[in-house]
Amino acid sequence: MGTGDSDSESNGWNRARGLALKTLLLIGGALLVKRLRKSTTRWDHAHFVSNSLTGEKYSKEQASRDPDNYFNIRMLTCPAAELVDGSKVLYFEQAFWRTPQKPFRQRLFMVKPCPKELKCDVELSTYAIRDMEEYKNFCDRPRDQRPQPEEVIGDIAEHLTTVHLKRCPRGKRCLYEGSTPPGGFPNSWQNGATYCTSELAILKNNEIHTWDRGYDDGGNQVWGQKEGPYEFKPAPTSSFNDMFSPLNFPPPPSMERRIEGSFVLQE
Numbered sequence: 001m002g003t004g005d006s007d008s009e010s011n012g013w014n015r016a017r018g019l020a021l022k023t024l025l026l027i028g029g030a031l032l033v034k035r036l037r038k039s040t041t042r043w044d045h046a047h048f049v050s051n052s053l054t055g056e057k058y059s060k061e062q063a064s065r066d067p068d069n070y071f072n073i074r075m076l077t078c079p080a081a082e083l084v085d086g087s088k089v090l091y092f093e094q095a096f097w098r099t100p101q102k103p104f105r106q107r108l109f110m111v112k113p114c115p116k117e118l119k120c121d122v123e124l125s126t127y128a129i130r131d132m133e134e135y136k137n138f139c140d141r142p143r144d145q146r147p148q149p150e151e152v153i154g155d156i157a158e159h160l161t162t163v164h165l166k167r168c169p170r171g172k173r174c175l176y177e178g179s180t181p182p183g184g185f186p187n188s189w190q191n192g193a194t195y196c197t198s199e200l201a202i203l204k205n206n207e208i209h210t211w212d213r214g215y216d217d218g219g220n221q222v223w224g225q226k227e228g229p230y231e232f233k234p235a236p237t238s239s240f241n242d243m244f245s246p247l248n249f250p251p252p253p254s255m256e257r258r259i260e261g262s263f264v265l266q267e
Helices: 002-037 042-053 060-065 149-154 253-262
Strands: 055-058 073-082 088-096 105-113 122-129 156-167 174-179 195-203 208-215 221-224 230-234
Touching (some): 042 088, 042 122, 042 156, 088 149, 122 174
Antiparallel strands (some): 055 230, 073 088, 088 105, 122 156, 156 174, 208 221, 208 230
């Protein structure tokens, strides 16, 4: 009789423990679903894009596949300041891999949520810098040896372009993609161009695709890549052999004018 009572108590305890476990699982599942359903804020999108742009990236893989149309370019971006409204200001420069100390393009990015009246998630605007020489290799320098945030804000010069980014539909490779508004932005930089357009895509693992083109009054493309966007991937682990790859040497001077019109953020 004592054994029967013991078995009954054991079975009751096991049932109670099972019910408690099920309850915990149900509560945990409900909390997880609630968390997953919680909408991402406008600033979450902006911060994600800002973080994805940041870092050292190269177009080496693309240059290896198609050396006739693409060069191994170093793209370097880092935080430079933050405005009172929370907008992030990033410093951006591009240079040939072999001469990173001589950037051929320097800009400031401003990243913030899209205005509520627009159907987009993130607004990325590009600005010229008042004194580009002072900012050369900004990201490579110690923080106390480069312009400070208040100086950076004061050095934001002419507005050049704005790209509106949206989250990519499910199933696409990209995470965010966007372009300049229809008609682009005024640009008379070279070859008779009167306006330019920019396209930007952010992929997984902080890969960035940029495609900039200039057009004349007749709508004819007069500068920029015709084959497709430049593809920048985070810096791989370097090796001794990489240093002597022909992809890493700058092109002859006659080519420099052509390729300078192939990147984002034109004047």
